[in-house]
Amino acid sequence: DTGVSQNPRHKITKRGQNVTFRCDPISEHNRLYWYRQTLGQGPEFLTYFQNEAQLEKSRLLSDRFSAERPKGSFSTLEIQRTEQGDSAMYLCASSILDRSNEQYFGPGTRLTVT
């Protein structure tokens, strides 16, 4: 399978705990995006990388969220001191810098904070 993969697919955690999600993009894609989606809403942009550089981070994003892409390949998204409001689907997408900027999405990680 050469698509975008995300792990874990589901995560249940208690409020206050830290969680980390991983995204493996399509191998030749140099852009990687993280989104959050709640039921009935479109994806909300969190951050994106071009190669290993984090080029933009949403102003709405709490300091509890951090993302890395250390070697320009896979990426991790960490949420510290989780809150119930963090419960959502976390989507990763990748694209190649060309005319179309088409993003390919992974299956997502569903986070439930109890």
Add this chain to the structure above:
Amino acid sequence: GQNIDQPTEMTATEGAIVQINCTYQTSGFNGLFWYQQHAGEAPTFLSYNVLDGLEEKGRFSSFLSRSKGYSYLLLKELQMKDSASYLCAVYGNYGQNFVFGPGTRLSVLP
């Protein structure tokens, strides 16, 4: 600021044609995308418009008017499997993020 509007829900009959509208206000414009998302699944790419006019791809067509900040997705010969949410997304100035609309939930009835 950036804002994208779409109808929340639409219903159509199998075999019919449906048009899903999207209006946007963004800082800069480098393209408009339509994605399909089935319940519980990730979005999948449908179309991309960067110039005014109509782009046709099989049963799906997408139209863009940059001066009006308006796009629509046209679905022909509707099938039951087309029941899904349709997301309009705009790519703003270079280096800026994608902004997704809330999505339009389409129900195709027999």
